[in-house]
Amino acid sequence: MNKTITFLMLTLSLVLSAQSLVAKPAKNIIDDKVIVPIGEKSILSISQRSIKAMPESKNRVKISLGDITAGQVMTSIYSVQKDSDGISKHNTLMHQTSLRRGDKRVIEFQGNHYQIHLKDLHNALLGNDKAIFVVQKVVIKPASKKSDRA
DSSP states (O other): OHHHHHHHHHHHHHHHHHHHHSOOOOTTEETTEEEEEOSOOEEEEEETTOEEEOTTSTTOEEEEEEEEETTEEEEEEEEEEEOTTSOEEEEEEEEEEEEETTOEEEEEETTEEEEEEEEEEEOOSSSOOEEEEEEEEEEEEEOOSSOTTO
16 A cells, blocks of 8 residues: 555656646747737638638738638638739748637738737538637737746
C-alpha cells in the first residue's frame, strides 16, 4: 500500500511539473508582439463551401470555407488583383487552415493588418451550415520588456 501511495504521489508530481512547462499563449500576443485593435469590428457570416469578400476590402480579399464538420472548418484567405491585361491573380494571405470556434489569425494586406476571429459555427439541421467571423483592423507592436503576458 505504501508503494501505491508513493507511486501516485510521484505520478501527480510529474504531471504537475509537466503542466508548468507547457506555456499557454497569452491572448493578443503573437511571437512577442502585441496585437492592438484599431478599427471597428465587422461581422461576416459565411456558408460552408462558399467564398465571401472580407468587409471593407472592396471585394479584393476573399475568405474561402470548406465543409463545417466536427466543430471545425477549413479556411483560406486570398487577395484578388487584376494585372495590366485585366486577368485576375490570386495571392494567398492565409493557407488553408483548420479553424475552430475562438481561433484567431492575423493577415496582412496592402500594409495593413487584420485579425480574423472565428466567433461561432452553426450546424443547421436543414439548410446551410455557416461560420460567423469577426474581422478587425489591428496594429502589431513589439511587446515591452516587462511581462505583457501576466
